[in-house]
Amino acid sequence: MLAFVVQRQNLKRTNKTRPRLRPGWALVRARMAGICNTDLEILRGYHNFCGTPGHEFVGEVQEVAGVSAAVEKRWIGKRVTGEINIPCHALGFRPLCRFCKRSLTRHCERRKVLGIVAHDGAFAEYLTLPIENLHAIPDSISDEMAVFVEPLAAACEILDQVNIKQFREAAVLGDGKLAQLIARVLRTALPRVVMYGKHSDKLALARRARIETKLVLGDVSDLRRVKDNLALLVEATGSPTGLALAQQMTEPRGTLVLKSTFHGAAPVETWPIVVKELTVVGSRCGRFEKAIALLRSGKVDPRPLIARTFPLHEASAAIMFAQKSGVMKVLLKKEA
Amino acid sequence: MLAFVVQRQNLKRTNKTRPRLRPGWALVRARMAGICNTDLEILRGYHNFCGTPGHEFVGEVQEVAGVSAAVEKRWIGKRVTGEINIPCHALGFRPLCRFCKRSLTRHCERRKVLGIVAHDGAFAEYLTLPIENLHAIPDSISDEMAVFVEPLAAACEILDQVNIKQFREAAVLGDGKLAQLIARVLRTALPRVVMYGKHSDKLALARRARIETKLVLGDVSDLRRVKDNLALLVEATGSPTGLALAQQMTEPRGTLVLKSTFHGAAPVETWPIVVKELTVVGSRCGRFEKAIALLRSGKVDPRPLIARTFPLHEASAAIMFAQKSGVMKVLLKKEA
Numbered sequence: 182m183l184a185f186v187v188q189r190q191n192l193k194r195t196n197k198t199r200p201r202l203r204p205g206w207a208l209v210r211a212r213m214a215g216i217c218n219t220d221l222e223i224l225r226g227y228h229n230f231c232g233t234p235g236h237e238f239v240g241e242v243q244e245v246a247g248v249s250a251a252v253e254k255r256w257i258g259k260r261v262t263g264e265i266n267i268p269c270h271a272l273g274f275r276p277l278c279r280f281c282k283r284s285l286t287r288h289c290e291r292r293k294v295l296g297i298v299a300h301d302g303a304f305a306e307y308l309t310l311p312i313e314n315l316h317a318i319p320d321s322i323s324d325e326m327a328v329f330v331e332p333l334a335a336a337c338e339i340l341d342q343v344n345i346k347q348f349r350e351a352a353v354l355g356d357g358k359l360a361q362l363i364a365r366v367l368r369t370a371l372p373r374v375v376m377y378g379k380h381s382d383k384l385a386l387a388r389r390a391r392i393e394t395k396l397v398l399g400d401v402s403d404l405r406r407v408k409d410n411l412a413l414l415v416e417a418t419g420s421p422t423g424l425a426l427a428q429q430m431t432e433p434r435g436t437l438v439l440k441s442t443f444h445g446a447a448p449v450e451t452w453p454i455v456v457k458e459l460t461v462v463g464s465r466c467g468r469f470e471k472a473i474a475l476l477r478s479g480k481v482d483p484r485p486l487i488a489r490t491f492p493l494h495e496a497s498a499a500i501m502f503a504q505k506s507g508v509m510k511v512l513l514k515k516e517a
Numbered sequence: 518m519l520a521f522v523v524q525r526q527n528l529k530r531t532n533k534t535r536p537r538l539r540p541g542w543a544l545v546r547a548r549m550a551g552i553c554n555t556d557l558e559i560l561r562g563y564h565n566f567c568g569t570p571g572h573e574f575v576g577e578v579q580e581v582a583g584v585s586a587a588v589e590k591r592w593i594g595k596r597v598t599g600e601i602n603i604p605c606h607a608l609g610f611r612p613l614c615r616f617c618k619r620s621l622t623r624h625c626e627r628r629k630v631l632g633i634v635a636h637d638g639a640f641a642e643y644l645t646l647p648i649e650n651l652h653a654i655p656d657s658i659s660d661e662m663a664v665f666v667e668p669l670a671a672a673c674e675i676l677d678q679v680n681i682k683q684f685r686e687a688a689v690l691g692d693g694k695l696a697q698l699i700a701r702v703l704r705t706a707l708p709r710v711v712m713y714g715k716h717s718d719k720l721a722l723a724r725r726a727r728i729e730t731k732l733v734l735g736d737v738s739d740l741r742r743v744k745d746n747l748a749l750l751v752e753a754t755g756s757p758t759g760l761a762l763a764q765q766m767t768e769p770r771g772t773l774v775l776k777s778t779f780h781g782a783a784p785v786e787t788w789p790i791v792v793k794e795l796t797v798v799g800s801r802c803g804r805f806e807k808a809i810a811l812l813r814s815g816k817v818d819p820r821p822l823i824a825r826t827f828p829l830h831e832a833s834a835a836i837m838f839a840q841k842s843g844v845m846k847v848l849l850k851k852e853a
Contacts, residue, residue: 193615194715201750251677264676280769280770285769285770288769288794289631290791311771313546342794390604421786421787423787424785424787424790425782433616433624434616434624435623439790439791440786440791441788441791442788442791442792443787443788444786445693445786446761446784446785446786447784447785447787448782448783448784448785449760449782449783449784449787450757450780450781450782450797451757451760451775451777451779451783451785452777452779453799454760454797454799455775455776455777455778455800455801456778456799456801457624457799458624458678458798458799458800458801459797459798459799460796460797460798460799461790461795461796461797461798461799462794462795462796462797463787463789463790463791463792463793463794463795463796463797464791464794465791465792465794
């Protein structure tokens with residue numbers, strides 16, 4: 182099958198044998214995949230991952246293994262997306278790790294992660310996942326929307342971590358792909374969301390989703406001069422200086438959610454966190470159910486974030502395009 | 518009156534006129550004062566404070582102004598300590614700032630802070646504070662214990678910020694003065710507290726208070742090799758590298774309380790906070806009532822932490838002594 186692998190900071194086209202299935206796993210034919218900033222980080226060496234990247238996808242179940250006829254019937258041919266963290270249970274480890282025992286499978290100590298850690302991802306014709314990771318996509322959600330379920334779930338995670346009802350407004354620092362989804366999700370729960378960004382075209386996208394925007398001219402360090410005091414701030418700049426910046430903008434006793442997983446250390450003075458008694462909440466993957474419900478309800482429409490769709494066989498060109506400054510979501514589509 | 522002021526990274530002895538009182542304020546004759554790491558930071562330029570430092574004290578109310586005879590009678594001659602944050606209300610600002618309106622006076626936007634921000638402190642014969650900041654000290658609590666109320670309250674703040682009942686144990690990173698108080702306070706609420714430190718003599722002090730200890734040999738960076746996974750970790754190393762270190766030791770979905778107010782930036786990689794979904798809680802001053810109750814009950818005895826007591830007029834020598842490596846709490850005592 183056609184598959185792309187990481188090689189020398191780019192994607193290289195290869196031919197792989199179709200992956201074999203463990204019992205309880207499914208073979209999924211990829212229909213569409215999204216390129217995430219994490220994929221760009223992987224090209225730069227994140228997790229030393231050398232396999233096939235791609236963790237945002239929608240596909241069709243082609244085959245399942247070691248399950249009853251009823252389960253098989255339920256899944257074969259279904260349009261699905263899938264949770265990317267593969268926990269102890271599905272990898273055959275017994276006893277379960279202490280996080281899996283507490284049902285925190287997204288934090289499994291032995292987890293593999295689709296297209297990120299030790300398990301091949303969706304920039305290929307086929308991928309495999311445990312059946313328990315799959316989520317069926319309702320007919321009313323198109324492929325273009327379904328491919329956003331994974332990052333949208335990551336945005337929704339904030340609603341599971343923060344008691345949103347105690348806030349009247351929120352700010353999002355950054356105007357990139359993830360920041361846009363986060364602002365849209367927060368806007369479903371709050372009457373006012375303000376996005377701070379450097380790109381007027383990206384901010385315009387946000388305004389069309391009823392998000393207020395503030396253009397920060399010049400260098401990102403100009404944000405230091407922002408005098409607004411914010412009770413709930415989400416840092417999604419994708420920059421290593423995000424924490425240093427965001428803690429200055431968050432008001433005393435405020436909540437600062439960190440979403441950027443940029444690799445690299447930035448100098449941070451921690452005394453403002455202490456003196457202002459901030460609560461800093463790290464936030465990663467979220468529940469897919471909530472994201473699917475938001476897409477289905479029409480409350481969040483991610484389609485305006487799509488910059489361009491490439492055919493799968495042009496994945497190398499697509500990822501180079503995705504690395505260009507200002508480019509939003511780039512999708513890969515398997516031709517019929 | 519005798520008073521010490523910050524001058525060229527040391528304390529200089531001066532004579533000041535006794536401070537005058539605003540209505541609702543009290544003049545307190547200092548009996549004893551404690552030297553805190555923040556005082557050492559102030560000598561290095563923290564807050565550009567050039568007045569009289571000292572925010573840990575016990576004293577006697579000498580005079581009150583603009584209050585009824587009943588209030589006067591209640592306070593004159595009382596042995597007291599006092600909250601260090603002086604909010605809007607006491608400074609005559611109207612309307613109150615938005616934090617004072619929410620009763621978050623410790624975060625008042627216009628606050629002065631005893632011996633730290635724009636208000637002279639306790640390294641002098643007399644100090645002033647709003648009467649509302651004062652707490653009477655019960656007879657059963659000696660001066661040597663009462664002088665610890667302020668830092669002990671800061672340690673107690675953790676119990677107000679973190680739902681301690683969800684944890685079975687806690688770790689404290691650091692073995693200095695504040696770390697010792699924090700470990701003792703946590704030990705009143707948890708069956709197991711482990712202190713990670715570099716000084717065997719300090720760790721021995723902790724063990725006598727039923728705190729488990731782990732000696733970390735060599736450089737502090739050795740702590741990176743600690744393989745323990747901790748659900749609740751309090752960073753109290755007083756070092757700018759504390760956050761970087763502590764986030765590595767905290768387990769996924771764990772809580773990391775930051776207590777160090779060291780000034781200076783240290784390189785921090787923030788992705789572990791995100792990937793592990795840590796909750797980082799900045800923690801500063803706390804309620805005095807809780808600290809006084811702990812001292813009164815005998816559940817916490819800070820006296821073994823006292824390294825040496827100097828007469829007030831030797832404050833310069835005392836603070837030089839306090840700066841020596843390994844020295845615990847240094848006290849100043851006004852001779853009768």
